[in-house]
Amino acid sequence: MADDEPANRDLFDELLTSQGFNVITVPDGDSALKCLSTTPVDLVLLDVMMPRMSGFEVCDKIKTNPDTDLIPVILVTALSDKQDRIEGIKSRADDFLTKPVDRNELLARVGSLLKLKHRTDELERAETVLFTLARSIEGKDPYTHGHCERLSEYSAALGSHLGLPEDEITALRRAGVVHDIGKIAVPDAILLKPGKLTSDDWKVMKEHPAIGERICAPLKSFRLVLPIIRHHHEKLDGSGYPNGLRGEEIPITARILTIVDIYDALTTARPYKTAFSVTQTLEIMKEEVARGWWDPRIFMQFAQLVHSGAVNLRSRAAAASGDGGASTGGIVGRKGS
Ligand SMILES: [Fe+2]
Numbered sequence: 001m002a003d004d005e006p007a008n009r010d011l012f013d014e015l016l017t018s019q020g021f022n023v024i025t026v027p028d029g030d031s032a033l034k035c036l037s038t039t040p041v042d043l044v045l046l047d048v049m050m051p052r053m054s055g056f057e058v059c060d061k062i063k064t065n066p067d068t069d070l071i072p073v074i075l076v077t078a079l080s081d082k083q084d085r086i087e088g089i090k091s092r093a094d095d096f097l098t099k100p101v102d103r104n105e106l107l108a109r110v111g112s113l114l115k116l117k118h119r120t121d122e123l124e125r126a127e128t129v130l131f132t133l134a135r136s137i138e139g140k141d142p143y144t145h146g147h148c149e150r151l152s153e154y155s156a157a158l159g160s161h162l163g164l165p166e167d168e169i170t171a172l173r174r175a176g177v178v179h180d181i182g183k184i185a186v187p188d189a190i191l192l193k194p195g196k197l198t199s200d201d202w203k204v205m206k207e208h209p210a211i212g213e214r215i216c217a218p219l220k221s222f223r224l225v226l227p228i229i230r231h232h233h234e235k236l237d238g239s240g241y242p243n244g245l246r247g248e249e250i251p252i253t254a255r256i257l258t259i260v261d262i263y264d265a266l267t268t269a270r271p272y273k274t275a276f277s278v279t280q281t282l283e284i285m286k287e288e289v290a291r292g293w294w295d296p297r298i299f300m301q302f303a304q305l306v307h308s309g310a311v312n313l314r315s316r317a318a319a320a321s322g323d324g325g326a327s328t329g330g331i332v333g334r335k336g337s
Contacts, residue, residue: 029053152176171224182212237292
């Protein structure tokens with residue numbers, strides 16, 4: 001609870017402590033933000049009129065920081081001014097209380113927001129389980145080390161460069177980590193096979209997008225992630241899997257992730273190929289765009305990002321020359337990455 005008036009802090013402290021809550025009181029916005037950076041907090045009560053930083057500004061900072069944006073904030077205002085409410089809504093406050101604070105109203109609002117926070121925490125735990133599972137699958141294969149993190153970062157950067165809305169960028173960030181989670185159902189003998197995959201191996205490998213979609217489907221917050229997982233191996237000309245979608249039938253987020261996925265696979269050494277340089281990789285992808293596999297507009301924007309250095313796409317090229325390892329289909333050797 002942040003309030004510059006000691007009497008108000010004591011009042012809130014007393015009311016909430018008597019109900020069994022652990023209360024931390026601070027005299028200003030700075031101290032509130034410092035406290036949030038070091039202590040896990042379930043709910044924040046902010047006085048609006050504080051010196052240096054107003055409650056609105058503190059609230060805005062809390063809601064802008066991804067580490068604290070899910071913590072509910074109640075603004076406490078002396079004014080029942082409409083403008084104040086509008087400011088509060090703009091700063092993304094979850095609720096309001098008007099001074100003098102009514103005890104029952106305070107407890108009711110705190111109680112309902114804590115319930116909401118509890119549900120959000122559970123959801124976060126479910127996401128954490130999925131991310132851990134996805135990383136453990138990645139960890140099986142030393143060649144793909146760091147692939148999920150790079151995909152997450154670069155897909156989000158490309159999505160943002162293309163002007164996608166915030167929720168789709170968040171979906172891309174999550175999909176970067178979990179897109180291959182369905183590989184849990186692919187036996188290691190296929191997943192880690194150093195040579196060519198047989199047609200039976202491919203049948204199994206090609207099931208991973210649909211299986212991944214099923215694993216993540218129960219999570220409502222993954223609604224926009226599911227189509228990316230399902231369609232990250234589709235090709236524009238309809239020759240991809242699992243649905244053989246064509247052109248814009250493939251969700252734009254999936255087309256974005258695919259471009260970054262292919263780039264990362266090509267610039268990384270795999271058991272079946274060496275790493276290509278950035279220049280070689282972009283050339284190969286350009287040929288594949290011409291073949292009708294990848295979205296030309298998204299590829300061009302991505303190539304621009306690579307050239308501008310806006311995203312730190314370091315090549316993990318092992319050799320400046322050479323055309324890589326055994327071909328497993330397509331223009332260059334490649335497995336379902
Ligand atoms: Fe994949």
